[in-house]
Each structure stands twice: as C-alpha cells, then as structure tokens.
Amino acid sequence: MVTExxxxxxxxFRMVSxxxxxxxxxxxxxxxxxxxxxxxxxxxGELAKATGTHASSLRRVLRLLASVAVFAEExxxxxxxxxxxxCLRTGVPGSMHAVALLFGGITDKAWGDLLYSVETGDPAxxxxxxxxxxxxxxxxxxxxxxxxxxxxxFTGQIAIAVAAAYDFSTFRxxxxxxxxxxxxxxxxxxxxxxxxxxLFEQPHVAERARELIRDSGLGDRCDVLGGDFFxxxxxxxxxxxxxxxxxxxxxxxxxxxxxSCRRAMDPASKLLIVEGVYPPRIDASxxxxxxASNDVNMxxxxxxxxxxxxxxxxxxxxxxxxxxRIIPTPARVxxxxxxxx
Numbered sequence: 001m002v003t004e005x006x007x008x009x010x011x012x013f014r015m016v017s018x019x020x021x022x023x024x025x026x027x028x029x030x031x032x033x034x035x036x037x038x039x040x041x042x043x044x045g046e047l048a049k050a051t052g053t054h055a056s057s058l059r060r061v062l063r064l065l066a067s068v069a070v071f072a073e074e075x076x077x078x079x080x081x082x083x084x085x086x087c088l089r090t091g092v093p094g095s096m097h098a099v100a101l102l103f104g105g106i107t108d109k110a111w112g113d114l115l116y117s118v119e120t121g122d123p124a125x126x127x128x129x130x131x132x133x134x135x136x137x138x139x140x141x142x143x144x145x146x147x148x149x150x151x152x153x154f155t156g157q158i159a160i161a162v163a164a165a166y167d168f169s170t171f172r173x174x175x176x177x178x179x180x181x182x183x184x185x186x187x188x189x190x191x192x193x194x195x196x197x198x199l200f201e202q203p204h205v206a207e208r209a210r211e212l213i214r215d216s217g218l219g220d221r222c223d224v225l226g227g228d229f230f231x232x233x234x235x236x237x238x239x240x241x242x243x244x245x246x247x248x249x250x251x252x253x254x255x256x257x258x259x260s261c262r263r264a265m266d267p268a269s270k271l272l273i274v275e276g277v278y279p280p281r282i283d284a285s286x287x288x289x290x291x292a293s294n295d296v297n298m299x300x301x302x303x304x305x306x307x308x309x310x311x312x313x314x315x316x317x318x319x320x321x322x323x324x325r326i327i328p329t330p331a332r333v334x335x336x337x338x339x340x341x
Contacts, residue, residue, distance in 0.1 A: 019108075024064050025088070026104025028071075029097050033062070034081060034088035037071070041080040098149035106136070106143060110300050123303040133248075133302050138204055148181045148208060151244075155180070158243065159187025161331035162274055168192045168239070171270075175200060175237035177229050177261060178245035182209040184274070185241075186216045197222040200233055230256050235264045243274035243333075247294070248304040251315060258319035265340055271321060273336040278308040290332060312336055 006014065028034065031051040036042060044062060048055035066073040070085045081089075087096040106129070113124035129136050137144040168174065168188060172195070176185040179199040189197050197218070199209050203226030210224045225234055230253070233240065240261045246254045261271055278295065282288045295306035307315065309326060316323045316338045327335040 020064065021068055021070075022104060023108070024061050025070060025100050026108070027061055028065060028085075029088055029100035029104065031058075032090070033071075033079075034085050034097070035090055037079065037081045037085070038089055041074050041078040043078045047079065095153060098146050099153065101146050102150040107297070107301060111297075114296075114300055117299050121299075123299065123301060125301045126303075134202075138202070144205075145208075151180060152183045155183040155243070156187060158274065158329070158331045158333055159184045160191075161329035161333070162335060163188050163191035165327050165329040166272070166335045168195055171195060171238035173198065173237050174239045174241055175234055175264075177233050177240055177242045177257070179209065179241075179243070180205065182212040182216075182222075182224070184243050185222065186213060186218055188241075189218050189221055190216070195221070198234055198237065199224045200227060200229065202226065202228070229260055231260065233260050233264045235266075237264065237269060238266075239270045239272055240265060241272040241274060246273055246304075246315075247275050247298055247306055248302045250303055250305070251318075254304070254315060255319045258315065258321060262320050262340055267340060269340070271316075271338040273312070273338070274333050275336065276306055276332060277312070277326060277334045277336070278306045280308060287332065317341065 031053065033047060033051070036047055036050055044059035045055050047062070048058045051058070062071055062079050063073060065071050065085070066079065069082050072080045072082050074080055086092070087094055088100060089095055090097045110125040110128050113128050116122070116127055117124045123132070126132050137147060162184070169192065174185065174188060174195060174197050176197060176199045179185050179201055182199050185197045185199050189195055199206070199213065199222065201209055201224070206224050206226040213219055213222050213224055227233070242257070242261070246257065249257065258271070265271065276291055276294060278291050279288055282292055291306055298304040298306060313323045320341050321338045322341040323336065323338045325337050327337065329335065
C-alpha cells in the first residue's frame with residue numbers, strides 16, 4: 001500500500017479501513033473463488049451460482065478485490081486471477097488460502113478485542129473464545145488442521161533458509177521441541193542426509209506430525225514423541241531447536257521451556273531458537289512492520305512477545321544458558337544459538 005503520495009488524512013483513512021480488504025479476502029477464500037477461476041475468467045453470475053451466493057453482492061466484493069489487484073475485472077465484466085489472487089488457490093506451491101482463513105477468521109475475531117489486551121496485558125483471544133489458543137486448537141480439530149496448513153507454507157520456506165544458513169553437519173541428532181506438524185524438521189533432515197531427528201510435541205499434535213514424517217519418507221530417521229515441554233524434553237540431542245515457540249509465551253513460561261531444554265542438553269549440545277529478532281528501533285520499513293505486527297499478534301493471541309537480541313540474551317541467562325550468536329537468514333528469522341551457561 002503506497003501512502004507517500006497521499007495527503008496525510010487519506011493515508012490514515014487507508015490504514016483505518018484496511019480491514020475492508022482483509023475481510024473481503026477471507027470471504028473469497030471461504031468461497032474458493034480462486035480455485036473457480038483457475039481455468040480462466042468467469043462472470044460474477046457463474047461464480048455466484050457455483051458458490052450459492054447473491055450474484056450482485058458477490059460482484060461488489062470481487063470489484064473491491066479487483067481494486068487491490070487480488071482479481072482483475074476484464075473488459076466484458078468477468079473476473080480473472082492475478083498473480084496475487086493465484087496465491088488463494090488451494091493445493092499449489094505458495095498457497096496462502098489457509099493463511100487467509102486463519103487471519104480472517106479466529107485471529108480477526110481476537111484482534112477485535114485488542115483494547116482489552118492493551119488495558120490488561122492479557123491475550124484477548126482468551127476472553128473472546130473462553131480459553132487459550134492451544135486449548136481451543138485441541139478442541140477444534142478443523143481449525144487446528146487449517147492452522148497446520150497455514151504454518152506449513154511459511155515453515156517450508158524457513159526450513160530451506162535455516163538449512164542453508166546454519167551448519168548441521170556436526171550434529172548426529174536434532175530434537176525439534178514444539179515442532180508442530182514436522183515441516184521444519186523434515187526440511188532440515190532432507191538437507192542433511194546423515195542427520196537423525198526427534199520431534200517433540202503435545203500428544204494430539206504429535207499424531208499429525210507422524211503422518212507428515214511418514215509421508216516424507218523420513219520414518220527411519222525421525223521419531224515423534226508426545227509430552228509437555230514445560231516439564232521435560234527428550235535427552236540425547238546434539239541440538240535442540242525451537243521454531244516460533246518461545247514467542248508464544250511470556251518470560252516466565254518461556255524460561256520454563258528453556259530450562260527443560262537445558263536439563264536435557266549435554267555439555268556440548270546447542271540450543272537453536274528460530275524466530276524473528278525485534279529490531280532495536282522501529283521505522284517505516286517492511287521489516288519493522290513485520291516485527292511489530294507479529295509482536296502485537298502474540299499479545300492478542302497467546303500472551304507472548306517478539307524479543308530483541310538483548311531480551312533473548314537476558315532470557316537465556318535466566319534459564320542457565322548463554323547466547324553465543326545470531327545467524328540471520330533470508331526468511332526474516334534468525335537462528336539464535338545458545339549453550340549451557
């Protein structure tokens with residue numbers, strides 16, 4: 001969104017009304033419009049018939065999305081996919097369909113109570129849904145499955161970036177703590193053919209991870225274990241990796257997770273946190289916007305936070321660890337390396 005050439009009031013109005021577009025994208029994703037357009041342009045009447053919607057109302061929403069290049073309105077009034085809109089297709093590389101459903105659905109509802117989080121410091125998600133994010137996902141398997149799909153797209157790119165930026169060749173066994181459905185660990189194992197892995201997750205999440213590991217052909221090199229990382233994590237790892245785990249929690253609970261890892265680590269083991277690092281100063285760059293947006297999303301949805309290098313260093317020290325270095329990657333996450341203090 002270009003704001004530099006707009007008068008300040010109009011630039012602010014574009015920001016204030018930004019939810020018009022995000023909610024329209026959610027509707028298009030729910031209706032599967034991009035998949036319906038995959039074979040070529042179609043009229044709004046055809047799309048309405050295929051989706052069981054009100055034709056003229058659907059056209060109005062599609063025209064809104066055409067105004068931001070999600071779709072294109074052709075000379076004959078039909079609608080076609082653009083490169084941006086093609087990302088809303090399902091089952092294609094780079095698909096953002098699940099992301100649109102996640103952020104336009106439960107995440108959007110939680111953000112509607114942002115003021116509550118600012119007033120109390122507590123996650124709005126808990127008040128909106130009556131339970132924390134992790135309990136909600138455990139009780140709503142369809143939402144959990146969509147969350148997995150949404151995160152897998154990001155994680156696949158992160159896995160490639162991390163495997164390229166960090167040298168895993170000296171390790172025999174990597175333990176992925178809170179590894180979700182296994183996308184990151186699978187990517188690292190595929191890039192390092194002699195490496196073995198162990199994925200550790202909540203029992204109901206571990207079941208989904210077993211399927212991905214098996215389907216990836218890595219069952220002979222990777223175990224999947226269920227448990228509670230606040231209590232203990234498996235031993236025997238040369239490296240313990242946590243991707244987008246620590247940012248889900250406040251300092252006290254993040255420290256407890258790191259202490260569990262430290263107890264499992266050998267003297268020579270490495271701890272690797274894969275997360276964004278909050279820049280020392282926020283400006284108008286895309287990098288800053290991404291960091292600040294993710295930070296507030298953690299406030300709203302989990303009660304966690306995005307941390308700076310100094311904050312990571314302090315957290316490591318509190319858990320009996322020592323931060324040794326941060327390796328940047330092209331995926332806008334760093335590999336934050338630590339050892340036992």
